[in-house]
Amino acid sequence: MIIYDERTKMPDGIELSSDIYLPEGKGKSTVILFRTPYGKNSDELLNTARQFSKRGFVFIANDVRGRGESDGKFIPYFSEAEDGSRLIEIFAGKPWSNGNVITWGASYSGRIQWLTALKKPEHLRGMISIVPPSDPFVENPSVSTSPMNLSWLFSLRGRGMQNINSVDWEEVYRSLPLINMPEKIGVDIPFWKQYFINSPESEFWKPLFYQGKMNNLNLPVMHISGWYDDEQIGTFINYENMRKYSESDFSRKNQSLIVGPWGHSVNKDIKNDHIDFGNNSKLDLVEIESQWINTILEHRYVNNDERVMVFAMGPNRWIKSSDWPLKGCKNIRMYLSSEKSAAGISGDGRLIFDKPSYGLRADQFTYNPMDPVPYLSGEGFAQIGGPDDYSEIEKRKDILVYTSGKMEEGLTIAGKITGRIFISSDCEDTDFTMKILDVHQDGYAQRLQDGITRLRYRNGPFQEAPYEPGKIIQIEIDMWSMFHEIKKDHRLRIEISSSAFPKYARNQNIAGNQYDTTNYKVAKQKIYHGQQYSSEIEMQTVDNL
Structure with missing residues (x-):
């Protein structure tokens, strides 16, 4: 019904407005609450709701304020904590409810669960948080929002979903100044300007921060993401923080983690772009989630040996573990090296296991904001990047390329990947990007992960640090996490440049605000390596699965 x-x-x-899917029978049931700005009547949602209902749950799909059939004005995220908390308490008291409420949902719906939970609604018993965005400025440490975020805001104009395919996004993304990008489309999107006029430390953003407050939560949570989820980092931060800091032993031990070979839309296909991960890469997630809900509502602990279920790409199989990172995980370092120049795929950049013993060397390139390095992706917001082939793009001379020798045996990356490089620039501000890739025997350069550091925010988004042009400094680039085997006879590769467009807004290489100007400079960049300035990547790895 x-x-x-x-x-x-x-x-x-x-x-x-909510649509309520009731299970058969007249008894009282646990409520699963899903709140969304994307509409509550899709075929996919209908199928999910029916699956939960068949398993005895009441499934509620709610249009958030100002969207779909709900009244009010939609302002992304800012009303969700109060509205969500209120709905939980109202639905918990309905005749068909047994008083237990679980929140469920992905992306926007994943993040607002955390904001709601911090209100501590009495009848909230747990959360299934799928691919949630992090706190502001975590996923985009350059602080300037991604140009691609505009396609998301455009899609949410009005009450129903707008068709983003009507817009030439490539032309829009290239327009400057950033703050005026909506004018290129010919529409007014007020929230777009908030990204620029409010600094990271301003009062405006504070209601959206949740990841440092998990010591105030006492909730079991199932965390779900994909290795190619463009908001993957939020899931790992949330899992780790709840395991360490949540209020009770019951909460800390009832954190579960599932990560598959998926993008932002989890568990949809066995293929991600050109890579086939096999039939077993797709799960019966509703069944897994239902069993987890029943476990926590019976006040039992999840199976310690199966708390974590992660998909190893390469071997293409699921690994179950008591925690993440996996037991036996160790950190290894590899170092950047070159003889003459690492510029482009035709250069001689090498990625080596032994720290260089030679003196100071530098590879250099020129970064022109008007000719940025392309980031392979669709034009819209739904999925930014995947296991794409960068071999053609690596021919550019504004990319430094460092490649290992053929692996004599497999190397399995199983955790965090961090770049630490010594750099200099002739500009007061600029960006440095890093990408890690698996180079197949046929030359396919498969992107694994990437990251960016903006010099002025090299110490974090809340501590702007001036840079003196020409000075050699070390910076760190976070490339998030991965579980992937570099197979025998494959090679590991690192790319370094200063742009990944349009995933990240171009740094215009000037001091001061960049969002309201068309001014720019061309930057001359250097990456240093050698015994004194050993630029490196550090990876968590496992020897045996």
Whole structure:
């Protein structure tokens, strides 16, 4: 049975709309609450709701404030904590509810669960948080929002989803100044300007920070993401923080983690772009989630040996473990090296296991913001990047390429990947990007992960640090996490440049605000290596799966 457009009044008089899927029978059931800005009537959602309902749950799909059939004005994220908390308590008291509420959902719906949980609604028993965005400025440490975020805001204009395919996004993304990008489309998107006029430490962003507050939470959580999820880092931060800091032993031990070979839309296909991960890469997630809900509601602990389930890409199989990182995980370092120049794939850049013993050397390139290095992706916001082939792009001379020899045996990356490089620039501010790739025997250069550091924010988004042009400094680039085997006879590769467009906004290589100007400089960049300035990557690895 489905109850359509159930109206629920908020304290300010605004009514929110929900569709309620009731299981067969007249008993009381656990409520699974899903709140979304993307519409509650898709075929995919209908299928998920019916699957949960068949397993005895009440599934509620709610249009967030200002979207779909709900009243009010939509301002991304800012009303969700209060609205979500209120809905949990109201639905918990309905005749068909047993008083237990689990929140469920992905992406936007994943993040707002955390904001709601911090309100400590009495009847919230747990969360299934899928691919949630992090705190502001975690995923984009350059602080300037991604140009591609505009396609997301455009899609959410009005109450229904807008078709983003009507816009030439490549032309829009290239327009400057950044703050005026919506004018290129011919629409007014007020929230776009908030990304630029509010600094990271401003009061404006504070309601959206949740990852440093998990010591205030006492909830079991199932965390789900994909290795190619473009917001993957949030899932790992949340899992680790809840395991360490949540309020009770019951909460800390009932954190579960699932990471598959997926993008931001988890568990959809066995292929991710050109890479086939096999039939077993797809799970019956609703069944797994249902079993987990029943476990925590019975006040039992999840199986310690199966708390974590992660997909090893390469061997293409699931690994179950008591925690993440895996037991036996160790850190290894590899070092950048070259004889003459690492510029482009035709250069002689090498990635080696032994720290260089020679004196100071430098590889250099020129970064022109008007000719940025392309980042392979669709034009819209739904999925930014995947296991794409960068071999053609690596012919550019504004990319430094460092490649290992053929692996004599497999090397399995199983955790965090961090670059630490010594750099200099002739500009007061600029960016440095890094990408790690698996080079197949046929030359396919498969992107694994990447990251960026903006010089002024090299110490974090809340501590702007001036840079003196020409000075050699060390910076760190976070490339998140991966579980992937570099197979025998494959090679490991590192790319370094200063742009990955349009995933990241171009640094215009000037001091001061860049969002409101078309001014730019061309930067001359240097990467140093050798005994004194050993630029390196550090990876967590495992020897045996």
